[in-house]
Amino acid sequence: MPAKEYGVFLPIANGGWMLSTTAPHPEATYAWNKRAALHAEAIGLDFIMSMAKWRGFGGSTDHWGRSLESMTMMAALAEATSRVKIWATVHTNVHNPAIAAKMFTTLQDISGGRAGMNIVNGAYAGEFEQYGEWDPRLSHEDRYRMTDLWTEAVTRLWTEDSVTMHTPYFDLVDCESRPHPVSRPTIINAGKSEDARRFQATYADGAFLGAATLDDMRVLSADVHGRAKANGRVCKTYSMLTVVQDETDELAAKKVKEWGAGLDREALTHMRRTWGVPEDQARAWAEGADGEAAFQTAYVAGSARTVTDHIEYIVREADLDGLMLIFPEYDKDMLLFGETVLPALRDRDERAV
Numbered sequence: 001m002p003a004k005e006y007g008v009f010l011p012i013a014n015g016g017w018m019l020s021t022t023a024p025h026p027e028a029t030y031a032w033n034k035r036a037a038l039h040a041e042a043i044g045l046d047f048i049m050s051m052a053k054w055r056g057f058g059g060s061t062d063h064w065g066r067s068l069e070s071m072t073m074m075a076a077l078a079e080a081t082s083r084v085k086i087w088a089t090v091h092t093n094v095h096n097p098a099i100a101a102k103m104f105t106t107l108q109d110i111s112g113g114r115a116g117m118n119i120v121n122g123a124y125a126g127e128f129e130q131y132g133e134w135d136p137r138l139s140h141e142d143r144y145r146m147t148d149l150w151t152e153a154v155t156r157l158w159t160e161d162s163v164t165m166h167t168p169y170f171d172l173v174d175c176e177s178r179p180h181p182v183s184r185p186t187i188i189n190a191g192k193s194e195d196a197r198r199f200q201a202t203y204a205d206g207a208f209l210g211a212a213t214l215d216d217m218r219v220l221s222a223d224v225h226g227r228a229k230a231n232g233r234v235c236k237t238y239s240m241l242t243v244v245q246d247e248t249d250e251l252a253a254k255k256v257k258e259w260g261a262g263l264d265r266e267a268l269t270h271m272r273r274t275w276g277v278p279e280d281q282a283r284a285w286a287e288g289a290d291g292e293a294a295f296q297t298a299y300v301a302g303s304a305r306t307v308t309d310h311i312e313y314i315v316r317e318a319d320l321d322g323l324m325l326i327f328p329e330y331d332k333d334m335l336l337f338g339e340t341v342l343p344a345l346r347d348r349d350e351r352a353v
Helices: 030-043 070-080 097-111 125-129 140-157 194-203 214-230 249-260 265-274 279-288 304-317 330-352
Strands: 005-009 047-049 085-091 115-120 163-166 171-175 186-190 206-208 236-245 299-302 322-326
Touching (some): 005 236, 030 047, 030 330, 047 115, 085 097, 085 186, 097 115, 097 140, 097 171, 115 140, 140 163, 140 171, 140 194, 214 236, 214 304, 236 330, 265 279, 299 304, 304 330
Parallel strands (some): 005 047, 047 085, 085 115, 115 186, 236 299, 236 322
Antiparallel strands (some): 163 171
């Protein structure tokens, strides 16, 4: 059994992953993200990852209204670090595959082979309508068909001297992209739909999955593992978890309550609308939501022992290869996690192996 991998989801957009006026509020600055990356390197995490976000959700917190660009920021962090994997995000409906291939070849060179490409095919129309890069005629299935062809183009450009492809979405004519990367950047994708899991098993080295229950997560993880194996490949599976840690379970629970009390219901309403929920339904849901809705992912709250036990349990029970972690208080929480929880997880992994 290989050791589990743990990384951090960087706060590339203001507010991080808390929709709350009373929670810690990281800013969308390079300084914030560099500190988080250096903490990740110092405490022994395996990777750092940043999303790509082009429009926020408003509300009293202006949630994600300010954000940095993923690939350029991660190139800087590749220079600032020496060990952690560097996973940046690209949208297939925004970047031509020839441009993306060259950019990630460059990131792979800067990072000394640590680069990863998180491929997203566009999900929230409002982000892309504002600058004319959203085609409403494309269905979910169409977008994944585009992403299949886009990824095929990128991977061919990384290995072939010339690529010609004619597709409904882009054209390459005697297209060159040299130098080729010495080793192929890692390919990542997030999604749990049938199309997403097929794509992950065919092209990706890592899949980020989400589910309502551990049983559902186990089924999804096994499905991706099995499909990849049938293709003669390996695709690792991950999920996301927010960590609220303190000296005792009671103190951690107090943080959860305090942060939940400041739930930004307006931003939550806008977020639901981007998911396709009608305005009246999104607003009614947000008005009736409890404080836990301030957390954008599943979370664990407790002492070091509680956090360690919970992480070990969900990774084992859901058959995951690792987790991407979110820390509301990036400086304080990451260092505390690195001193207390991560060594215990590594020790348990080593004994399990």
